[in-house]
Amino acid sequence: MATTPQFPRVALIGLGLIGSSIAHAVRQLGLAGELVATDASTDVRARATELKLADRIATSNAEAVKDADLVIASVPVGVCAAVAQDIAPHLKPGAIVSDVGSVKGSVLRAMAPYLPDTVHFIPAHPVAGTENSGPDAGFAELFINRWCILTPPEGGDAAAVDKLAEFWRTLGANVEVMTADHHDLVLAVTSHLPHLIAYTIVGTADELEDVTRSEVLKFSAGGFRDFTRIAASDPTMWRDVFLTNKDAVLEMLGAFQEDLSKLTRAIRRGDGEALFEHFTRTRAIRRGIVNLGQETASPDFGRPHGPLPKAPEKP
Numbered sequence: 001m002a003t004t005p006q007f008p009r010v011a012l013i014g015l016g017l018i019g020s021s022i023a024h025a026v027r028q029l030g031l032a033g034e035l036v037a038t039d040a041s042t043d044v045r046a047r048a049t050e051l052k053l054a055d056r057i058a059t060s061n062a063e064a065v066k067d068a069d070l071v072i073a074s075v076p077v078g079v080c081a082a083v084a085q086d087i088a089p090h091l092k093p094g095a096i097v098s099d100v101g102s103v104k105g106s107v108l109r110a111m112a113p114y115l116p117d118t119v120h121f122i123p124a125h126p127v128a129g130t131e132n133s134g135p136d137a138g139f140a141e142l143f144i145n146r147w148c149i150l151t152p153p154e155g156g157d158a159a160a161v162d163k164l165a166e167f168w169r170t171l172g173a174n175v176e177v178m179t180a181d182h183h184d185l186v187l188a189v190t191s192h193l194p195h196l197i198a199y200t201i202v203g204t205a206d207e208l209e210d211v212t213r214s215e216v217l218k219f220s221a222g223g224f225r226d227f228t229r230i231a232a233s234d235p236t237m238w239r240d241v242f243l244t245n246k247d248a249v250l251e252m253l254g255a256f257q258e259d260l261s262k263l264t265r266a267i268r269r270g271d272g273e274a275l276f277e278h279f280t281r282t283r284a285i286r287r288g289i290v291n292l293g294q295e296t297a298s299p300d301f302g303r304p305h306g307p308l309p310k311a312p313e314k315p
Contacts, residue, residue: 015074197227
């Protein structure tokens with residue numbers, strides 16, 4: 001636990017997977033003198049009270065941010081503008097206001113016009129998550145050894161950026177600072193495009209006439225099984241991601257389609273050398289991710305396996 005709180009008061013708006021995980025970590029580490037949280041859903045607020053996610057569960061955004069030194073909006077990017085407009089009159093001068101959205105350019109453009117000049121607006125994206133959502137899905141260790149990307153606007157206060165970076169490092173994250181537009185291009189290929197492909201492949205399998213749903217479920221090989229995990233992600237969040245980062249996603253989708261066409265030609269022509277070269281190059285990317293500690297090198301991705309069945313007794 002931290003010896004002294006980093007912020008006298010922290011306010012969290014939104015208590016899904018990311019918001020509730022921040023809440024768990026902040027409370028366990030003692031990073032806030034007081035942690036106040038809220039959510040648009042009355043059911044979520046009730047559950048957050050049961051889970052003791054914060055020192056106080058507020059009934060409105062305005063109540064939550066009053067006198068807060070750090071405000072984090074953990075909401076879908078599509079409602080960031082409405083949240084900024086809602087909280088703007090109630091923000092404490094000098095407060096740091098941030099978010100956790102997977103798209104940064106649109107969040108910057110949506111929230112900044114409503115926020116007063118007396119606060120420090122620093123958009124952020126913790127690149128962490130699971131396929132689960134809701135207040136019960138959160139856990140304090142979610143951000144350990146994951147990256148949190150900060151995208152402060154031009155001319156942003158350096159001391160405030162450093163303070164927010166230190167907050168995320170205390171939660172266990174590695175921190176990188178870049179522009180919002182560069183973030184959106186990088187994440188379009190590392191996150192947004194893979195999710196789009198996963199949703200497409202799982203949807204295609206579901207629509208095949210010659211393969212029954214029971215066969216798809218029963219014979220899911222490792223690749224398809226992992227695609228279904230990605231495709232199980234929060235549909236509201238990903239709808240907003242694709243609508244708000246469409247330019248970068250379309251650019252990466254165009255590059256992907258070109259590569260897919262090359263592989264299609266190689267398969268049609270029986271060009272084994274081209275396929276082998278491509279698969280060797282992409283395998284090296286996987287090894288690099290493992291070497292950076294962003295994935296396990298354990299067999300079968302660390303999944304647990306049950307014991308062998310008992311051998312039948314000999315007559």
